[in-house]
Amino acid sequence: MKETPYKLFFRAVSNKTRCDIVSLLMKGPKSVTQLCRKLGFEQSRVSHNLKCLEMCGFVSGKYEGKSRVYSLTPEVMQVLNAIDRHLVKYHEHLKSCGALENHMKAKR
Amino acid sequence: MKETPYKLFFRAVSNKTRCDIVSLLMKGPKSVTQLCRKLGFEQSRVSHNLKCLEMCGFVSGKYEGKSRVYSLTPEVMQVLNAIDRHLVKYHEHLKSCGALENHMKAKR
DNA sequence: TTATCATATGATAAGTTTATCATTTAAATG
């Protein structure tokens, strides 16, 4: 499958772990440990997903003492804010959508 | 996994088939057959994915004669345009990102 | 330099998503 920028962009935040990480980082930079604590996720889970977000340009990390502190890149902040503004109106539509969980599969 | 509106929104367009469908529809409404022809995808593939997009409020379809014509919802058009404007600048970053294809897996 | 705490990486099993094939339903028209 060929990768379009669109797809890559969307996919980066199309799962709950990364979505949650991004949401938290929108409130400010955090170390891996801080993210783990706040989200209740395992460390390697967070690190793996941070790597993915980093490679997609969503976040960047720099060492501060022993810990590595991650922040959203300015570009992505702008994008997310733009989406946010529009998602406010759109919200309702999505809430009633079970599609991605239920379609294309029967009663497995 | 609990579903956030964010995740649902992003996931809807996080695969190539749906991304392509949405891109095409940005240029105007199309029937299923037209989408199949232009994209070179199988009919059931397109229909399944349209259903997903429809349930997420991305598209809506109405019968015109024997065919069913799909269009993007106005709300989503706005969102996509907003993302588009920002993605222009961001583009470069994403192009160099192999993360979602390569990380978390070895040499399988 | 080694001990300690923080993060990253690798392998893998479990879970999810996808495309495909086969079949069914829908609309229109003779």
Added chain:
DNA sequence: CATTTAAATGATAAACTTATCATATGATAA
């Protein structure tokens, strides 16, 4: 209402993604 063309649905195997566990690397300070 039978036929034809268009689209939707269901089941399933293959592909992909994810979380987890085990381990390795990094940074600092004693």
